[in-house]
Structure formats: structure tokens, C-alpha cells
Amino acid sequence: MTVGDQAYRPLRASPGEPLPPDRLALNSLTDVDAFPMFTGNYVTRVRDVPLPLRNVDADQGEGPHSVASHEQLVDLALGQPRLALFRCDADNMGTYFAGGIPGHSAARHATLSRLMSLFFQGYVNAICAQRDPLLPGVPQAARSAAEGHGRYLNIIYSGGDDAVVVGAWNEVLTFAVDLRRAYRAFTGGNDRLGLSGGAFIAKAKYPLRRMADLAHEAEVLAKQVEENGKVVKDGFVPFLTTDGPGRDPSAAVRWNVFAALDGAGGGMERTLDLLAAFLTLSGPASGSDGLELNVKHAFLWKLQAFAQRDGDAWRLPLLHYALARATPPAEQLPAWQALQRTLLRRDTWPHLGHVLGFLHRPPHGPGKDGLT
Numbered sequence: 001m002t003v004g005d006q007a008y009r010p011l012r013a014s015p016g017e018p019l020p021p022d023r024l025a026l027n028s029l030t031d032v033d034a035f036p037m038f039t040g041n042y043v044t045r046v047r048d049v050p051l052p053l054r055n056v057d058a059d060q061g062e063g064p065h066s067v068a069s070h071e072q073l074v075d076l077a078l079g080q081p082r083l084a085l086f087r088c089d090a091d092n093m094g095t096y097f098a099g100g101i102p103g104h105s106a107a108r109h110a111t112l113s114r115l116m117s118l119f120f121q122g123y124v125n126a127i128c129a130q131r132d133p134l135l136p137g138v139p140q141a142a143r144s145a146a147e148g149h150g151r152y153l154n155i156i157y158s159g160g161d162d163a164v165v166v167g168a169w170n171e172v173l174t175f176a177v178d179l180r181r182a183y184r185a186f187t188g189g190n191d192r193l194g195l196s197g198g199a200f201i202a203k204a205k206y207p208l209r210r211m212a213d214l215a216h217e218a219e220v221l222a223k224q225v226e227e228n229g230k231v232v233k234d235g236f237v238p239f240l241t242t243d244g245p246g247r248d249p250s251a252a253v254r255w256n257v258f259a260a261l262d263g264a265g266g267g268m269e270r271t272l273d274l275l276a277a278f279l280t281l282s283g284p285a286s287g288s289d290g291l292e293l294n295v296k297h298a299f300l301w302k303l304q305a306f307a308q309r310d311g312d313a314w315r316l317p318l319l320h321y322a323l324a325r326a327t328p329p330a331e332q333l334p335a336w337q338a339l340q341r342t343l344l345r346r347d348t349w350p351h352l353g354h355v356l357g358f359l360h361r362p363p364h365g366p367g368k369d370g371l372t
Helices: 070-075 093-100 106-128 167-186 208-222 271-279 297-307 315-325 330-343 348-360
Strands: 006-009 023-025 083-090 155-160 160-168 193-201 236-243 282-284 292-293
Touching: 023 292, 023 330, 070 083, 070 160, 083 167, 083 208, 083 271, 106 155, 106 160, 106 167, 155 167, 160 167, 160 292, 167 193, 167 236, 193 208, 208 236, 236 348, 271 330, 271 348, 297 315, 315 330
Parallel strands: 006 023, 193 236
Antiparallel strands: 083 160, 083 193, 155 160, 282 292
16 A cells, blocks of 8 residues: 555565565564554454355355354354444534533544554454353354464444444343443543444345444434433444334443443343343244244244333333233243243333344244244
């Protein structure tokens, strides 16, 4: 790459190779001549995909070092074979750069700009490489043995104060939560420095550009989240799908409603906790990879009717009727009883609509009930 009369390249071939004085090595932390310009460039490669799911097409020029396709990422998704695209943007940065920094000066603006770059272009790679699942107790695809690889996702763009990431739906959503947690720590818990984002979920062959447009709509909704009648931003739209309303303000929630930002578990009062409670009632899907939810589709319909009747006197009887008519899976009776107790707790009811909007999709393949 040439800028003006200077030539740039990402790395020298080896640390001991002489570097011409008119060249600048980028992104090398071991090269004393390097200028540390980071970039969010984490990807899942074919070699990172478990062997049975690689499906390498040599005729298309694919090899172990190729970036994993959307179909390969979807094969690694939990439960539903769905892809998610997540877009996020730091809140109120324009205000800060326009004079919102106390004692603002060129030096302070440059420092803030550099720190934001370090987070979105450097540390974001480390967040992607984390290996611990955010849904403990729920079976998920085994992690790659490759050093530096964690989640099954690809960064499309990450820099400045925003990011775009695509991958298996559960990997993307848990990445989004960990990114918000890390950004909270990075900003010292400053409530005015939030991070708004939205995820759009679809099948692997859904056009990527259209996914990006719809994820942007979700991000705009997230920036309109209100609390006590006031727009506070710092919102998240977790389950926007082709079946979901793209302009419904109720699709967005505050991050601390979706998941615990301090990283500590807290019962079942958050959306992610309720989703995990449903997913524990699952087993290997027959005839395909992934999981099959061991509850009837009709049960999810009844729960959906309950979730939509907020304030209705018949609401609670509807829930008891749905639970009484359901057929609990005999081999997972303790998990079913735990879900039943969770559904009877009032603090879980506001989260039901979001979870059911994702779980209650047309079954994948003939004769399936629920999540496959």
C-alpha cells in the first residue's frame, strides 16, 4: 500500500529481515521498528471448524486457511441453524468530541480517539477469542484446538467506535454481551458512555447486505430505548428476525435487562437466563446437526398468547392452562420443573416475548416441534 511517497506493509517476513528505511511495519508487537496500528481482523477459518463440518470445496479454491463460509458457521450454531449479524455503535461520542470532554483540548481528543481505536481495533480480537460459553449447562459446539480461536464468528468491520460481526447466532449474541461488559469496564462504568447495538438473525443464504441493513435498523431502535419516559440509549435488540417487526420499539431492551453486565449470575430475571432455561430442555436433533427443543410447538403458541395479554385478567389462568396441558419430557423432568417454576415468576414475564420470538419459528424439516 502506498500513501504519498511512503510505502506500507502489514508485516515483514520475519523479525530478523532488514526493513528498508522507507517502509513501516504495522501490527507487529515484537518488531521494534513497527508502528502499532491495530485492526479488528478476527475470523474463523476452515481449519478451525470441526472436521465433520468442514465441507471444503477445492474446486472453489477453498482450503484450510480460507475463511469459513456462512454455511459452515451455521452448522456450528446452537439449536436453530441460524446466522446472526450484529452492529453496534458507541453512544454520545459525537457530543464528547464536539466539546463534551471537561477541559477539552486537541491532546484530550487525540487521547480519546487513540483509546477508542485500541478498544475497537485491538481488544475486540481478544473478546472474539474468548473460549468460555456464556450459556453454561447448554451443549454447544466444541471449541477449535487452534491457539487464539474462540467463537465461531467473523469480524466484518471493527474500528473507530463501532463494529459489525457475523457468525453462528449464539456466538454472536454472547460476543455482544461480552463486548458490552468489556466496554463498561473500559469506560469505568460511566452511564453516559453506553453502547447500542442490534442483531438480525436469518438463514445462512440470506443476503449479507440485507442483513446489515436490517441490523442497522435494529441498532437505530436500540438507540431509542427509554427509561422512566426518557431516551437513555445503551440498548440492545437481540432477536430481530424476518418474522419480527423491524420498527417496533418494544424489540429493544436495556443491556442490563438482557444479561448481567457485571458478569455475575442472578437467577432467571434476565432474557439470556430465560433462553438458557428453555435450551436446557433439548437433545440432539434427529437427522441433522444441532439440538431439538423437547417441548411441543403448541406449548410455545400458548406461551406466546400469555405474553401478549399484559394486564388481562385471564393472563395468569392462560399460563396455568398452558403448563397443565404441556407434556413434560420424561428424561428431562428436573429441567422441565425448573422451567415451570421460572415461568411462574413474574419477573420473567417481560422477557418471554423476546425469547419466544426467536424460539417459536417454523420447524426445520418435517415432523419437528420447536427448536431444531
